[in-house]
Structure formats: C-alpha cells, structure tokens
Amino acid sequence: MxxxxxxxxxxxxxxxxxxxxxxxxxxxxPWAQMTLRLIAAIQAIGLSTSGRLGARLAAHLGISTSWMTLVRRIMDLPTPSAGLVTALGIDDFSFRRGRR
Ligand SMILES: [Zn+2]
Known part of the structure; x- marks a missing residue:
C-alpha cells in the first residue's frame, strides 16, 4: 500500500x-506500519485464538504477521474495568511461597 x-x-x-x-x-x-482496520483484525484473531495458532490463521487469511505481534496487539487493548467487586479470593499458596 x-x-x-x-x-x-x-x-x-x-x-x-x-x-x-x-x-x-x-x-x-502517525508512524504506524498497519492500518487501524488491520490492527483490529489482528486483535480479533489474537483474542479468539492464541499466539502461534493465530499467526497461522492470519497467514491463511492473507495477513502476514507473527505470534509476537498478535500478543503485542492484544496487550495494547485497554484492560476492562473490574466493576464492583462482590467477592475477593486470596491465593494462600502464594503466601506460602513468599509472595504477597
Ligand atoms: Zn507554525
């Protein structure tokens, strides 16, 4: 293009x-190497599959990308709000391993 x-x-x-x-x-x-529509397609593929599988599916669809790009584009998405917390679990196994 x-x-x-x-x-x-x-x-x-x-x-x-x-x-x-x-x-x-x-x-x-600005300075992007992909259109917004291609980024949205890669994010949809990445969210519905996984890294390597998504890269193979993208190749079948004619999108040349890597699994790492899929992962990066998913990480670019905003984190959905947790909303109102009604129950909170504590990982006591992590406490035993010295994590907080
Ligand atoms: Zn000026």
Missing amino acids: RLAVRKFFCRNSACQRKIFTERLPTFVE
Whole structure:
C-alpha cells in the first residue's frame, strides 16, 4: 500500500514546528506500519485464538504477521474495568511461597 499525505509548511519564523503533516485518524496512526482496520483484525484473531495458532490463521487469511505481534496487539487493548467487586479470593499458596 502506498499512502500519500499532504505536508503544510509554516511561514512563521518564531514557530517551533515548521512542517505539519496531514493526519488520517480514522485510517492510520502517525508512524504506524498497519492500518487501524488491520490492527483490529489482528486483535480479533489474537483474542479468539492464541499466539502461534493465530499467526497461522492470519497467514491463511492473507495477513502476514507473527505470534509476537498478535500478543503485542492484544496487550495494547485497554484492560476492562473490574466493576464492583462482590467477592475477593486470596491465593494462600502464594503466601506460602513468599509472595504477597
Ligand atoms: Zn507554525
């Protein structure tokens, strides 16, 4: 894929930033090597499978990626809120192993 974006040059000599590059926030993040849609597809594959299996499935779907990329993209997802805690378990085996 070849993507062309516009660049704008500031004529103000006091301006710290001289070049402004057009952003495409619904398509790709700045400096990203994948589109947002591809990232979403990789995350969906990673969440429904696992690392190596997901990489094999992605290859069948024509997505060239590695298991580590799948894992990294899953780790990029926000952690869902735990919500209201109604019951809390304590791992007493960890206490016996010296962990807190
Ligand atoms: Zn400026």
